[in-house]
Amino acid sequence: MMSPTHIAIGVVIAAPVTVFAPELAPLVALAAMAGGVFPDLDLFVGVHRKTLHFPVYYWGVVIPAAVLAVAAPSPVTIAAFFFFLSAAVHSVADWFCGGNELRPWEKTSEHAVFVHPLGRWLRPKRLVRWDGSPEDLLLTLLFSLPGLVLFEGPVRVLTAAVLVVAVVYAAVRKRVPDLAPWLAE
Numbered sequence: 221m222m223s224p225t226h227i228a229i230g231v232v233i234a235a236p237v238t239v240f241a242p243e244l245a246p247l248v249a250l251a252a253m254a255g256g257v258f259p260d261l262d263l264f265v266g267v268h269r270k271t272l273h274f275p276v277y278y279w280g281v282v283i284p285a286a287v288l289a290v291a292a293p294s295p296v297t298i299a300a301f302f303f304f305l306s307a308a309v310h311s312v313a314d315w316f317c318g319g320n321e322l323r324p325w326e327k328t329s330e331h332a333v334f335v336h337p338l339g340r341w342l343r344p345k346r347l348v349r350w351d352g353s354p355e356d357l358l359l360t361l362l363f364s365l366p367g368l369v370l371f372e373g374p375v376r377v378l379t380a381a382v383l384v385v386a387v388v389y390a391a392v393r394k395r396v397p398d399l400a401p402w403l404a405e
């Protein structure tokens with residue numbers, strides 16, 4: 221999935237907070253958006269879908285973060301919980317997408333996401349065939365609805381901006397390997 225989809229999913233994860241603690245909801249949503257994009261920073265450093273993608277270990281942080289958020293509720297502990305929850309969901313979600321190759325529609329990579337405790341890659345399930353595919357864009361649209369409807373201010377503005385990025389990215393996705401060959405290295 222493209223980063224915009226993961227960012228939108230972060231807002232979906234944070235959406236219940238608008239009911240239980242509306243005063244915290246904007247901060248929590250921003251933290252979940254950051255957690256949603258965080259694993260993909262390994263596009264720039266290390267090995268994509270391995271260096272910062274932890275489909276198992278993030279949960280090992282999510283559980284104590286949940287305990288801490290309940291035991292000592294504060295904006296910081298609650299936001300931290302949602303940050304790691306969003307990063308954990310992202311890391312698992314990539315399993316259902318294409319491989320970590322430059323042209324995932326060619327289906328030459330069997331590397332979806334790396335499972336560190338097993339020391340091996342999970343094979344891509346390809347329910348979302350590639351990042352920026354039509355089905356990926358559809359998911360971004362659907363998951364953006366809570367951010368646009370339930371929130372206002374920076375969360376709504378960011379959600380709209382991310383949605384625009386998603387539309388543009390999906391439109392040019394298949395030309396990205398030719399437009400930006402440096403990505404291939």
Ligand SMILES: [Zn+2]
Pocket residue numbers: 259260269273310314
């Ligand atoms: Zn990812």
